[in-house]
Amino acid sequence: MKINHLTPSEEILMSILWKLDCAYMKDVIAHYPEPKPHQNTISTFIKILVEKEFLTTEKEGRIFKYTVAIPFTDYKNFLLSNFIERYFENSGIELLKSLRKENWVHPLDIKEVFATETVLHSHLESDEKNSEISDFVAEITADKKLKTKKNKKKKNKKTKNDK
Incomplete structure (x- = not known):
């Protein structure tokens, strides 16, 4: 429809x-x-x-x-989709940045929403996907020292595979 x-x-x-x-x-x-x-x-x-x-x-x-x-939710989602497409280059991230810049949302609110989403998805998705998400979250929240060690390991594996 x-x-x-x-x-x-x-x-x-x-x-x-x-x-x-x-x-x-x-x-x-x-x-x-x-x-x-x-x-x-x-x-x-x-x-x-x-x-x-x-x-x-x-x-x-x-x-x-x-x-x-x-239903109202369908119309609301239709309007939101058009709004994001028209004013934010079809990017939800750009909308979120704008909402943050204008103080419509606080970083803690964003963190809470994503924490809730992670909990919900962890119960619904397979263990494999959960481990991928956990690895990603661990990677972006890890200390810089750990990140550089991981990057060095990745580079070493690539150079060994190229030989």
Whole structure:
């Protein structure tokens, strides 16, 4: 399913429907923030959202029930992906650097997130992958002396293999 951008007015309406998951027109109007637009305006926006495939409709007697077809997390990930692609050369690292530079995240927060990820992945992945990650973490956190020793060993192995 292809996700499209929403206008600000469509986003307001979808934020209501994402909270409700499914609703009738009266429910949407009741949850709409002040100043509430006319019912016909809301109806027009709903029609557009159905055409964009954000909502599905189900007729119950004379009224329609509207159900969310694209979850909020999917739309959020779509926007984030476009944002990173457009402003950060498709690099999550560049986004992270910018967030750090602007003090939106602290290095300890970043460390905590990656520590949590490592713990989660260690339970889910094979021992082989865990050892690769452990080796990598050990390598980047090791003293410089140990790093130079490892580099010398690698160079010696390469020169022996070349002979």
